Structures are given as C-alpha cells and as structure tokens.
Amino acid sequence: MQSPPPTPTNENRVTETREQAELAHAKMNEKLVPTFKGTLQEQNVNVNSTEIPITIYTPVDVNKAKLVIFFHGGGFTVCSRKTHQTIVNMLADATKTIWISVEYRRGPEHKFPIWWEDACEVTRHILENKESYGYNIFDTFLFNPLMSKFAFLGVNSSAKVGLAGDSAGATLSASICHTLKNIDFQVQLA
Structure with a gap:
C-alpha cells in the first residue's frame, strides 16, 4: 500500500499565519x-x-497539592505557549494551582502523531516527577487541617492532577487521559 502524496505547504504562509496569530494574541x-x-x-523536557x-x-498562595498541565490550541499548527500565556496566568491566579504550559511540536514541519507523542511523553515525565515542579501532596493539609488525621493512612482526597487545553490542546488532553495507563489521574479536564 502506497503512502498518500505529501500535503503541499507554503512555508512562508505558515510563518505569516503564526506571526499574525502572535500579534493578535499579544494585543488581546x-x-x-x-x-x-x-x-x-x-x-525544557527531553522527549x-x-x-x-x-x-x-x-501563583502567590499556591495550593501545591494541585497541578494542571495545559496544552494550547491552534489547530496543531499555529499559536504557542506565548499566545496563551495570559489565559494560563489568569487560570493559575484564580485557582491558586500550579499550571504547566507545554509547547508541543507543530505541523506542517512535524507530521502526526508527533504533537500527540510530545504531549503524552511530557505529561508522563511531569507526572512521574511532579514534586520537582512544585507539587506537594501534603500541602493540602496546610489548607485543610482536618485532612491531617488521614496523613498516616496515605489518604488525600484533596490532591489533584489535571489536564486542560483549548481546541487542539483539548483534543490532546482528552487523548492523553485515554492513552496513558497506570498513571493515577485524580481529575481529568478537557
């Protein structure tokens, strides 16, 4: 079976579209x-x-027992962490939660499934090393002293790790929740 012919791309057009998106988001x-x-x-995370x-x-006054990994939208081609920086700023401030925004590789330079693989591997890395990103499961006890009596049992119903994204980023978030196995997602956002 032959592969389909490569999709014709206009590198200048992609660059121009990305620059326009960056400018529009900067103004907003x-x-x-x-x-x-x-x-x-x-x-950087090595993938x-x-x-x-x-x-x-x-954020200031962060609850370190909560962490969200965010993937920006843009049709897997345009937009970036920078275009979505303000919305992530606002979400982190409003939720008092650690947010990690990921810059996955985009098309057309990179073909599917590279952006999905980047997202899965970065998520796996962050979840396996979340303490090095500021996450602390016991921080919830500082926010809720009643939970401290369960500390020795290993119970912590307030600890949360989530995934979020908009548009293409939401697609990545939902896909990751179904793809990664043996990782304890306590909250799944898409």
Whole structure:
C-alpha cells in the first residue's frame, strides 16, 4: 500500500499565519492581565532527544497539592505557549494551582502523531516527577487541617492532577487521559 502524496505547504504562509496569530494574541493579552501574580519558570523536557519547552506558573498562595498541565490550541499548527500565556496566568491566579504550559511540536514541519507523542511523553515525565515542579501532596493539609488525621493512612482526597487545553490542546488532553495507563489521574479536564 502506497503512502498518500505529501500535503503541499507554503512555508512562508505558515510563518505569516503564526506571526499574525502572535500579534493578535499579544494585543488581546495586553487588555486582559498586565502581569502574573506569582513566579514563572521556563524549562525544557527531553522527549526522544528533543527539548520540549514548558512554562511553570506558580501563583502567590499556591495550593501545591494541585497541578494542571495545559496544552494550547491552534489547530496543531499555529499559536504557542506565548499566545496563551495570559489565559494560563489568569487560570493559575484564580485557582491558586500550579499550571504547566507545554509547547508541543507543530505541523506542517512535524507530521502526526508527533504533537500527540510530545504531549503524552511530557505529561508522563511531569507526572512521574511532579514534586520537582512544585507539587506537594501534603500541602493540602496546610489548607485543610482536618485532612491531617488521614496523613498516616496515605489518604488525600484533596490532591489533584489535571489536564486542560483549548481546541487542539483539548483534543490532546482528552487523548492523553485515554492513552496513558497506570498513571493515577485524580481529575481529568478537557
């Protein structure tokens, strides 16, 4: 069976569309929230010898027993962590939760399923190493002293890890929830 012919792409057109999206989001972001009330940290996660950039948003008065991994939209082609920065700022501030925004590789330079593989592997890495991203399951006891009596039993009904995204990012979030096995998602958002 032969592969279908490659989809014709116009590299200049893709670059131009991405630049327009960046400018449009920058104008919109200026009007929403000027600055994040917390700390931002840029890091990379190594996925199959490729560095995938992430941004970690840790708001003031954060509940470290909650963490959300966010995937931006843009049809798997346009948009980025930067275009969605203000919305993630607002969500992190409003929820007092650690948010991690992921920059997966996009088309047309990269073909399916690369963005899905990036998202799965970055999620797996973050969940296996969540304490290094600020997550602390016992932080919930600081917010709810009544929960402390269950600490020795290993019970923590307030600890949460979630996935979120918009548009293409929501598709990735939902897909990851169904794909990754043996990982305890306590909350699944899409």
